[in-house]
Amino acid sequence: MREIKFRGKRLDNGGWEYGDLLQYDDGSVCIGVHSKNYTDDGFNAGQYHRIVSVDENTVGQYTGLKDKNGREIYEGDIIGGSNGSINGWEWPFKSEIKWNDEECGFNTPIWGDMDSTHYYNVLGNIHDNPDLLKTE
Numbered sequence: 001m002r003e004i005k006f007r008g009k010r011l012d013n014g015g016w017e018y019g020d021l022l023q024y025d026d027g028s029v030c031i032g033v034h035s036k037n038y039t040d041d042g043f044n045a046g047q048y049h050r051i052v053s054v055d056e057n058t059v060g061q062y063t064g065l066k067d068k069n070g071r072e073i074y075e076g077d078i079i080g081g082s083n084g085s086i087n088g089w090e091w092p093f094k095s096e097i098k099w100n101d102e103e104c105g106f107n108t109p110i111w112g113d114m115d116s117t118h119y120y121n122v123l124g125n126i127h128d129n130p131d132l133l134k135t136e
Contacts, residue, residue, distance in 0.1 A: 008054030081120035
């Protein structure tokens with residue numbers, strides 16, 4: 001089963017928080033982090049260890065994919081690497097991971113029918129490293 005989780009920047013200290021996305025009627029957005037309290041049969045008791053207010057503009061969903069170093073890839077991450085080489089010439093590649101409504105998925109690089117994010121590195125994200133996408 002696909003793991004569904006989110007991240008967002010905390011309003012109190014600017015750090016990243018990871019967990020469930022909680023949206024309230026008053027418009028506030030929080031990340032709920034599960035406790036490590038498990039029942040005897042191994043299921044989480046459904047309690048949150050903490051609920052943290054986050055900046056809604058920084059919330060991104062986990063894609064379910066990892067880069068070549070095993071780092072989780074989230075919406076808003078910037079991945080990079082090389083699209084390949086011919087005779088020693090490489091084509092550097094950088095892309096922001098975004099949700100695509102028309103394709104009902106994230107815009108990850110594809111080679112054939114196989115996701116190829118495992119060939120790339122997460123370089124940063126658009127919130128902490130907006131200059132990564134600037135071209136010279």
